[in-house]
Amino acid sequence: VAVYDGWSARGCKSSIEYLMKYVKQVNALGGVVSMDVCMYRDGRIDPDQIRVLKMLASLRRAPGM
Numbered sequence: 001v002a003v004y005d006g007w008s009a010r011g012c013k014s015s016i017e018y019l020m021k022y023v024k025q026v027n028a029l030g031g032v033v034s035m036d037v038c039m040y041r042d043g044r045i046d047p048d049q050i051r052v053l054k055m056l057a058s059l060r061r062a063p064g065m
Contacts, residue, residue: 010038010046016055023056 012019023033035053038046045053 008036008038011048012052016052019052019056020059023059027059 014022026033037049037053040046
């Protein structure tokens with residue numbers, strides 16, 4: 001497996017549950033999370049990744065965040 005195989009690939013390697021927990025933990029420590037997405041030549045982002053990003057955005061609106 002090449003080092004860059006996951007960069008800008010379609011879909012999502014990690015479950016939404018894992019990502020939500022990870023982002024919450026990093027944010028609780030004052031950190032930020034940056035994510036690479038698959039952008040198509042016409043400017044669209046992979047639909048599975050959009051779904052995950054929207055779910056992660058809901059963390060910002062959650063009480064206590």
